[in-house]
Amino acid sequence: MNDFTKEYDARMEKTIRSVEGDFAAVRAGRANAQVLDRITVEYYGTPTPLNQVASISSPDPRQLLIQPWDRSLLKAIEKAINTSDLGINPQNDGRVIRLNFPQLTEERRKDLTKQVRKYGENGKVAVRNIRRDAMDKIKAMKKKSEITEDMAKDYEKELQALTDKRCKEIDGLTAAKEKELMSV
Numbered sequence: 001m002n003d004f005t006k007e008y009d010a011r012m013e014k015t016i017r018s019v020e021g022d023f024a025a026v027r028a029g030r031a032n033a034q035v036l037d038r039i040t041v042e043y044y045g046t047p048t049p050l051n052q053v054a055s056i057s058s059p060d061p062r063q064l065l066i067q068p069w070d071r072s073l074l075k076a077i078e079k080a081i082n083t084s085d086l087g088i089n090p091q092n093d094g095r096v097i098r099l100n101f102p103q104l105t106e107e108r109r110k111d112l113t114k115q116v117r118k119y120g121e122n123g124k125v126a127v128r129n130i131r132r133d134a135m136d137k138i139k140a141m142k143k144k145s146e147i148t149e150d151m152a153k154d155y156e157k158e159l160q161a162l163t164d165k166r167c168k169e170i171d172g173l174t175a176a177k178e179k180e181l182m183s184v
Helices: 003-024 071-083 106-143 149-182
Strands: 040-043 046-049 054-060 063-068 097-100
Touching (some): 003 149, 063 071, 071 097, 106 149
Antiparallel strands (some): 040 046
16 A cells, blocks of 8 residues: 555544444443533533533443433433433433433334435445545545556556445444344
8 A cells, every 4th residue: 555545544534433423422222421422512501511511321231321420411411312212211310310221113124214214325425425525535646647547547447446345344333233223
């Protein structure tokens, strides 16, 4: 791999890490604190990630316990969870918020599988956009005579191989997450 493609490979790697983060946020029937990573709470007028204003623990496999450091945030946290796409009703007891994760229904599993496929497809589109940017740069370099015709063809071939590899990686991640969701 040459220096030119290394830069684009690093960008594609970041895209894959982003897709993995998206997949981690999809709940699979058991409590996972990562599902709360995208939730922000209004804290003194500033949207702040939930994990920066409260401690999150899992007392049992189907429950998350959110304990804010400032009790005045309980209502704001409850509101943020209700407006998110989590699909769980928080239970506020005045000190902590409990999130009980019910067993997933077949219909909900299928919805989550569709969501996972969408995340995977978005990841592949992002990888292809990175390839397109690289191809545009190759054409510009060729036009300015910075690289030869043969070098341009080698770069393009290497980029295509890299793109195919990354898309296969995303397909593998998607299949693994779908399997996790569909297992009872």
